Amino acid sequence: NAGVMQNPRHLVRRRGQEARLRCSPMKGHSHVYWYRQLPEEGLKFMVYLQKENIIDESGMPKERFSAEFPKEGPSILRIQQVVRGDSAAYFCASWRSGYQETQYFGPGTRLLVL
Amino acid sequence: GQQLNQSPQSMFIQEGEDVSMNCTSSSIFNTWLWYKQDPGEGPVLLIALYKAGELTSNGRLTAQFGITRKDSFLNISASIPSDVGIYFCAALPPAADALNFGKGTSLLVTP
Numbered sequence: 112n113a114g115v116m117q118n119p120r121h122l123v124r125r126r127g128q129e130a131r132l133r134c135s136p137m138k139g140h141s142h143v144y145w146y147r148q149l150p151e152e153g154l155k156f157m158v159y160l161q162k163e164n165i166i167d168e169s170g171m172p173k174e175r176f177s178a179e180f181p182k183e184g185p186s187i188l189r190i191q192q193v194v195r196g197d198s199a200a201y202f203c204a205s206w207r208s209g210y211q212e213t214q215y216f217g218p219g220t221r222l223l224v225l
Numbered sequence: 226g227q228q229l230n231q232s233p234q235s236m237f238i239q240e241g242e243d244v245s246m247n248c249t250s251s252s253i254f255n256t257w258l259w260y261k262q263d264p265g266e267g268p269v270l271l272i273a274l275y276k277a278g279e280l281t282s283n284g285r286l287t288a289q290f291g292i293t294r295k296d297s298f299l300n301i302s303a304s305i306p307s308d309v310g311i312y313f314c315a316a317l318p319p320a321a322d323a324l325n326f327g328k329g330t331s332l333l334v335t336p
Contacts, residue, residue, distance in 0.1 A: 115267075144323060153231075153313055153326035154268070167322045202267050213258065214315075214324060216267035 114138065115205050115217035116185075123223045124193050132188040132220045136205030143186040144204040144214060145171075145178060154202060160186055193224045227252035231314050231327030238304060239335050246330040247298040248314035256317040257290050257297040258324065261310045268313055272299070304334050 114137040124130050136143050141162050146154040156170040160180035171178065175193075180186040190197055200221050204214035231248045238244060248257075256275055260268035272283050274290035274297060281288055287300045297316070301308055311331050315324040 117267075146326075151328075153229075153328045154315075154324075155326070156323035159322045170323065213256075213270060213273045215270060216260070218267045221265075 115203060115215055117201075117203050117217035117220050119220060120218060121221045121223070123225065125225050126194055127192050130190040130193050130197070130222055130224075132190075132201050132203075132222070133185040134188070134203030134205075134217055135185040136203070137207075137215055140205035140207045140215075142166075142206050143180050144206075145186075145188050146202045146204065148200040148202060148219075157188075190222075193222075195224050198222055198224045227254075227316075227318055227325055229314055229316060229325050229327040231330055233330060234328070235331040235333070237333045237335070240305060242304055244301040244304055244308070244332060245298060246312060246314075247296060248316070248327045249296040250316070250325075251295065252318060253294040254316035254325075255294075255319050257288070258315040258317075259286075259288050259297070259299045260313045260315060262313060262329070263310045271312075301332075304332075306334050306336055308332060309334050 116135040118133050143160050145157040148154045158171045158178045159167040175191045177189045200219045202219045203217045206214050229248045229250050258273050259271045262268045272288040277294045278292045279290040285302045311329040313329045314327040
């Protein structure tokens with residue numbers, strides 16, 4: 112998975128709690144994408160960020176979900192007041208600006224909402 | 226986003242056989258990528274294609290970017306048990322930021 116790191120790998124939350132998922136892109140990469148994968152499905156785009164900027168959040172639910180990629184530190188995908196339907200695998204991908212469009216994925220965070 | 230139709234949905238083959246899977250769409254794309262995902266892991270890039278008509282190999286894997294820019298195929302020759310997994314096509318539309326993914330082809334290889 113080419114050095115993209117995600118943590119935690121597994122996260123269990125009760126309904127109504129908050130979930131925070133972290134992603135550190137590959138060294139030298141300043142673009143981060145978040146995708147969600149439901150069982151038996153492909154990956155669905157959620158949000159695209161550069162450092163300190165949200166470029167495209169068209170795939171992210173309007174409520175309860177937010178994402179950031181601060182100047183220092185990892186990108187964070189935050190889900191407030193989780194519901195059972197939020198249970199899924201969340202993947203982060205990174206690529207380096209100026210290169211051909213190839214995205215490298217992290218190992219994912221598996222979120223289970225009880 | 227533009228839908229990618231990936232087929233077959235699953236394949237059950239014997240070791241040594243060749244495998245072919247494809248993705249089609251009614252939309253055009255600038256980039257086609259093929260990934261493999263093992264259980265509990267993230268997708269791993271197998272082959273990237275950037276030009277219509279491009280044919281690229283990576284060991285026993287060969288993929289092509291369709292001349293119409295609306296499709297791509299992936300072939301695996303002489304399959305082995307470790308080829309087991311789910312294979313996804315992904316494509317980048319013109320002037321877009323994010324990849325569209327197919328629903329995957331689940332490959333099972335028996336010794």
